[in-house]
Amino acid sequence: MDKTYEIINGVRRSKAAQMAGHQTIPARLYAKGAAKFIREFEVPIEHLRSPHKSAIRRVSQGEQLRWQHVVDGARQRPLPFPPIEVTEGSRGVKVEDISFDFGEDP
Numbered sequence: 769m770d771k772t773y774e775i776i777n778g779v780r781r782s783k784a785a786q787m788a789g790h791q792t793i794p795a796r797l798y799a800k801g802a803a804k805f806i807r808e809f810e811v812p813i814e815h816l817r818s819p820h821k822s823a824i825r826r827v828s829q830g831e832q833l834r835w836q837h838v839v840d841g842a843r844q845r846p847l848p849f850p851p852i853e854v855t856e857g858s859r860g861v862k863v864e865d866i867s868f869d870f871g872e873d874p
Contacts, residue, residue, distance in 0.1 A: 772815050773797070774859055778852025779821045780835065782863045784842035785849075786813045794851040801855075808851055816852075819860035827871035 775782060776798065785793045792810040799806060825831050841848045 770812075770815055771856060772817055772858040773811055773854035774817050774819045774857035775821075775863075776853040776855060778849075778854075779818045779863075779866065780824055780838045781842070781847075781849045781852055782813060782816055782818075783824060783866050784835075784838040785847060786863045788839070788842040790842065790845075790847065793847060794849070795854045796851045798853060798855050800857065811852075811854060813863050816854070816863045817858060817860035818863065818866055819857070821866070822861045823867045823869040825869045825871075827869060 773795070778793075778795075782793055790813060792812050793816075794808065795811040796808050797806045798804060824835065826835050838849075
């Protein structure tokens with residue numbers, strides 16, 4: 769079984785990269801529960817999980833502009849973003865299953 773990683777920082781970058789067709793994204797791996805940096809590597813996006821965010825907010829104009837900036841970057845090869853931050857783990861939502869919150873009532 770392949771290792772999975774929980775995103776600490778970089779859910780938007782991961783989702784935008786996945787939507788733009790990237791298979792991997794640069795990541796910095798940290799020890800679970802500690803701020804100790806272990807290594808930098810290319811992580812397969814399919815191995816990423818978002819334990820704290822199942823939807824990306826795009827309600828305000830600022831949130832929408834922030835999302836568009838990330839989408840524009842994700843169209844580039846290589847990705848111009850700083851590495852996302854991850855730790856080993858399997859909690860949360862797969863990146864492909866992260867949705868968007870437009871502020872509408874269900």
